[in-house]
Amino acid sequence: MHIHKVEIYNFRSHRETKIELSENINVLIGQNNTGKTSFLHALNLAIGWDRKISPTEDDFFAKGKDFDPKNAEPIKIIVEFRETLDERFSDNIVSIFDKAIRFDINQYPNDPIKFFRLCYECKFDKEKGRFVEDRYFVDENNKKLAKNPEVKKEHLNFFPFFYIPALRDINKEIKTKTSFWGRIKSIIDYSDKKNQIEELIRKIDDIVLSDNETIEQLKTKLKNLEKSIKITQDAISLQAFARRSWEILDDLNIYLKLPNTDLSLPIAKHGAGTQNIIVLLIFSAYLEILLPKILDNEEATPIIGIEEPEAHVHPHVQRALFHQISQMKGQKIISTHSPYIVEQAEIYDYIVFRLDNGIAKLSKIPKFKKNFQFRYGLPEQAYENNKFLNKEEELKIKRFVQYRNPELFFASLFLLCEGDTEKIFLERLISYYLKRTPGELGITIIPCDGKIYDPFLKIAHLDAFNIKWIILSDGDAIDEVKNVISNNGYELREIKIGNFLIDEASVESIIQGYLYSLPKSMNFEKYMIDFYGEDKIIEILENNSRLNSLWRKYKKQPNNKNLSVTEILKNFLEEHRILFSEALAEYIIEYNLKLPKIIKNLFDRIEQKVSST
């Protein structure tokens, strides 16, 4: 059993969050303070295994300045569990959840898929003068079931949620009884060795405490004391290991050898990264060893929320860690800022968090097109045809994420350009012009290998990650680009900004992107020559030591004899586009050149877009 869907209402920045979860792994990505931790906290409130924490006033979504949590709308967290066609609810599950079980008759009317929705609610009870919590089952419209089975431990035991926060304290883990480590220790049974152990403790005591001058003195002093206060003889003794046998494991600790030495140190003396890994390993061991015993329920699926598993860990190890986590039993929900983690997950498992006017917005890539009514039992081709991304697009995005730009999804704006030339140029100049790096601005600049905008326009779509975008296109084949845009469900409208004509793209009348194109039949280099003039461009080339020598050689090539300077320059730049764009950007910055108009306009637009979100 796994969480199919989560809905959160009025909990911190989650005003109205609805999101489907993947069965195995879910990767929560987004900038800081976009509601990822709150998401995990919400699950912990609803179905947490240690349900000790209750919300406080600050946990209610604050509406306006005069917000008073006592009058606030209740916090509601709804988790939906749904059987799959391959794994139907067992007889045990249906017996225990009984009338909480609902049917989805639209999908598969003869043998409908079953599900149930558990609602956690917290609100202020004016009569009682305090916040009260409640759990009950709801229908698909979140209405409390008229026939409501009381929510009991036997229900919650099916999906214990474990929350492992970012701050993982190995000392606390090792020392406290309620930690995962403490609980594992508590089931170790050594009662049959009790006598043996006590005997050994006595022997060690003897060895330590005999034949030592100081100890002998101490013993004598104590004897005197015994006499003076007239208590029974031999009442006072010395014990170095004053330990009862059941406390023998209290200091059970993990020792780790330092690399290339024979020195073993307790885990707490190791670096933060190692400690982090060990805490996760202890948890994993806990799940395997102890959980089945506690739950008495073979069908229980642990649901695991881990915050930033990458903390303090080397990139290589981060990858291994992700692998480890994905192998754990149960449904995993990981929040991360690490590109090394993101790159390993499936793109359908990403959940992107963004904050919009103080409200958390969650999105993910849908598996199928919006108008496709998913049903089991259709021919394979039907699913294939209705996929939101086709195989090629999937690969393209995956490749992009894996090899170049895993932080793609952290962006609040995609800047799509034709190739690396433009990317380098834009990257340099954005920082210069807007005084902030693209990262700081939340922009990802994506070179689209010519004009392959499709996959990025798709994932930026309202139905997917809902990311704003700007395309900077060459002036050639602009109609083709427009076609690609409209085929992805955008409506294009020409608008005039200053003296520029650009195209505005919208979905359901929400403006989602802009298309900037260089003047007709111009590419980047041509446009630059056109804007700065040949002389200036040559000056730039000559100012750059590497390009200078290349340019000199190039000019002298025999086949350039009959060509004009204009043509030679154009050919040269085409051959050395990347070097040129780098040199150009540096030159502009160094000599404080004016930006080409279109670029300036584009940057102004970016600034406007970014500051508005």
Added chain:
Amino acid sequence: MKSKNNFLEGLTLQQKEAVTYSGGPLLVLAGPGAGKTKVLTLRIAYILNQTPQEKFKILALTFTNKAAKEMRERVESLVNEQIKRTYIGTFHSYCHDLLRAYGEYVGLNPDFVIFDNHEDLIALLIDAVKERVLKERHGEKEPILIEKFANTRVIENTIPNFYYAYRRLKNKLIGPKELRQNSFLAKKYFEGFIFIFELYQQTLRKNNVLDFSDLLYCAVRLLKENPFVAELQRRIYKHILIDEGQDTNKAQLELIKLLCGKECPNLFMVADEDQLIFEWNDAKFEYLVELKEYYNMEVIQLYESFRCPPEILKIANNLISRNKFRLSGKKPIRTTKSDFYRDKKAVELNNFQTQSEEAEFVVNKIKEISQEIRWIPIQQNNKFCVIARNRYVLNEVIKKLDEKKIPYYVPMLQEKIVSKDINLILDFLKLKVSRNNKISFYKICENLSLNYEDLIEISDFTLFDVAIENLRNIDSELAKAIEKDENGDLKNYLDQIFEIVKNRNSEEIMEDIEFIESLYKDFKNQHKSDDLGEFLNFLAMSSKKEGKGVAILTGHASKGLEFDYIFLISLNQGIWPDYRAIRKAKEGNIRELEEERRNCFVALTRTKKKLFISYVKFKMTRGGNLQSVEPSQFLYEMGLLNKEKELKYETN
């Protein structure tokens, strides 16, 4: 260590065999006092104890709340927390729960309210018919009823009969749709009848109301039309136990079949066809036989009675052996308590000139016994009981009891809620749950002397809003308490409402509140969640208050009960058996006569200690004349009288 099934000790061989049976569907024939409740409870406990690791549930369906409650309490005391793996309840409460969960699939709103009062429902239907006729008159609707029902008096005279007919049809799983589809039935009833049936069902749905027969009718439709719901039930309930299987009517038969599916390895039905006395409610011997054959059920007969003295069993056996509609190969019932009252006669037959004399004797005898045996106060229940074929016969006894100031109760006349205030509150609560139901609204208007016709016209507001605004002008405190959100704490909510009316110094109010509070306890004992609508329906489906003193019962009402001393009165030909049954038997149809015989069999086997049977020489006709009557043929059949000589029955 004690064996976990040590409760099996002390059972008879047959009882033990039944409790531990694992060979598939089983029919347990249990005569009166054979310990059928014991067998049912122990079987449930046994199954639970045998399968501690399993999660499946056991469904045990009864016909009365009393039986369900008793069974639940006994099982709980045997298995503790494993009780959560059972659903022990009446057919109606099971159907109710099912419909609250999945009623949407047959077009019900999950928070429907149940109305159990015939008058309320008839009034609702009359109202709907009148409204329709009015619309037809104004040309707003196609003229269908106007021809026959233009006259208000006609409506008021016919509709009650229609209403009862609809209920009987629904018990046979025949709704308006089925009537239309079945050409034979469609011909039998005229168009207006079918049309008003449709109107009735629509009106109930529009008001979000279910009547009692709807519970089973809709539940069966739900399971039949949505096999996945039935399938889910079958996966949850791996064992199904039925109490009083002989009382199964068509709707219940279908329900059992749907819950059991084709195979049903674990149907366990306790029945006694000799105690089938609900043919008028469509319970039939044939249904029992149908189930037995459909599931190829094995039969175990429990023929030992732990209740009745041997003399009583002897006359009971004599009587019932005359019936033809019985399962073959049944053994006569024998007793386990032979010598309990050896010094006293267990059966005494008397005859009197008139019913008045008969009543005089009964009342004096009750007094005598209660005084003779000092430790029996009459107020105590289950001690004394007077049984007659019909209520009319009992009136004479009631009169005499009143005269002598002996406490008694007549369950048939018992109202659940007596006081005006509590009735008002309950109507408000029902209206709060189903905010536009006209029945509650109408009753509130009557109760508060408000003008229903005017108020019902107010639109834009729910009827609840309208009613509560009017209550505010009369009793603002009560209005405020009712309006409040229950907040998942029903007890607190109800307490606050009752607190307001408690100081009105009425014993009736206090009794009503006590009754509701005791029902709330039962409600919580069944682990139901604190939902107002569910509680109100629970109240509607609950049994009536139990009275104190001598029980005044008809044969039907005595079913399932037992008393130390029983007076079976006016056992005369034409009274018991009823003259109509005799007439039909003469025409060759013995069904009704056999039902009369079973009814009598049930009545006399209620006795734990002593049975007083009497007949009269003359009965008072309804016109007020004395008419000579013969002793009942049943007295001869029992062997208490013989044809040649009218002799008083003497024991050895």
